[in-house]
Amino acid sequence: MFELVVGSSEDSGKVILLRGEIDIYSAPDFKDSLFQAMGDCSEDIVLDCSELSYIDSMGLGIMVAALKRARQNDRNIRIRNPKPNVKKLFRITGLDKVFIVEELK
Amino acid sequence: MSVKQKEGIKIYSEMISSDAFEVCRQVKVILGRLERVPGIDADQQFDIRVILSELLQNAIRHGNANDSNKKVLIDVWYHDDSRILSICVTDQGQGFDVKRIIECREKSGCDALAMDESGRGLYIVQSLCDDIQFNPVGNAITVRMWLDSH
Numbered sequence: 728m729f730e731l732v733v734g735s736s737e738d739s740g741k742v743i744l745l746r747g748e749i750d751i752y753s754a755p756d757f758k759d760s761l762f763q764a765m766g767d768c769s770e771d772i773v774l775d776c777s778e779l780s781y782i783d784s785m786g787l788g789i790m791v792a793a794l795k796r797a798r799q800n801d802r803n804i805r806i807r808n809p810k811p812n813v814k815k816l817f818r819i820t821g822l823d824k825v826f827i828v829e830e831l832k
Numbered sequence: 833m834s835v836k837q838k839e840g841i842k843i844y845s846e847m848i849s850s851d852a853f854e855v856c857r858q859v860k861v862i863l864g865r866l867e868r869v870p871g872i873d874a875d876q877q878f879d880i881r882v883i884l885s886e887l888l889q890n891a892i893r894h895g896n897a898n899d900s901n902k903k904v905l906i907d908v909w910y911h912d913d914s915r916i917l918s919i920c921v922t923d924q925g926q927g928f929d930v931k932r933i934i935e936c937r938e939k940s941g942c943d944a945l946a947m948d949e950s951g952r953g954l955y956i957v958q959s960l961c962d963d964i965q966f967n968p969v970g971n972a973i974t975v976r977m978w979l980d981s982h
Contacts, residue, residue: 751889752856781878783885784953791945812878819959820952821944 729753731760739805740771746778749786758789765793768800777808787822794826805829840909840918843869847903850892859884862908869910869917872979879960880917880977886953887921887973895923895971920974927970
């Protein structure tokens with residue numbers, strides 16, 4: 728089960744909450760809804776991963792594609808509060824150096 | 833199937849179709865069966881799920897080239913004396929140079945943004961398991977996890 732919730736904009740950008748699991752089955756939905764939520768990339772994006780319990784290379788690849796799109800428009804994507812296992816995959820793949828990964832309380 | 837694998841406890845051995853929904857369903861079946869293996873914690877369950885998903889995605893997309901008529905064989909064995917979990921995924925494709933993909937990733941170093949999903953997936957598998965072997969044809973990958981070392 729996966730859900731993407733577009734929240735309000737804040738100083739650091741538009742907050743998008745990712746909830747549930749991004750697997751091979753839900754990845755196409757994630758891609759469509761994320762790119763739709765990004766719109767014309769008029770502001771930075773914050774992907775709130777605090778409720779994201781599973782992701783694999785397909786989901787990470789979609790995040791990378793979204794980051795490339797944001798950067799083409801001089802925007803950025805922040806990964807907020809990923810769970811330890813999700814954060815571990817960012818670290819393994821080196822994406823923790825590509826994205827801004829932030830921990831907010 | 834090697835003799836060594838036959839000495840373990842068979843957790844799962846099925847041919848599944850090259851279909852995303854089926855992959856997710858069967859991965860959850862395997863995780864359910866692994867609940868009978870003592871001492872697998874939530875972090876290991878996460879790692880096993882990622883490994884299975886990556887291997888199956890790789891088999892379907894690159895091995896079977898998304899051909900829905902082709903199947904994927906999954907074998908999962910547990911060796912209770914050594915506490916080793918073995919996962920073997922075999923596709924029906926022509927085989928490809930899996931080692932080269934991993935070596936390319938290692939050579940490219942930190943260019944995480946340029947990596948494709950396949951390279952990223954196999955690199956994740958390699959990082960989460962203790963041993964990874966490829967058959968000569970390149971259509972079967974066997975990974976092993978020492979459950980007590982994680």
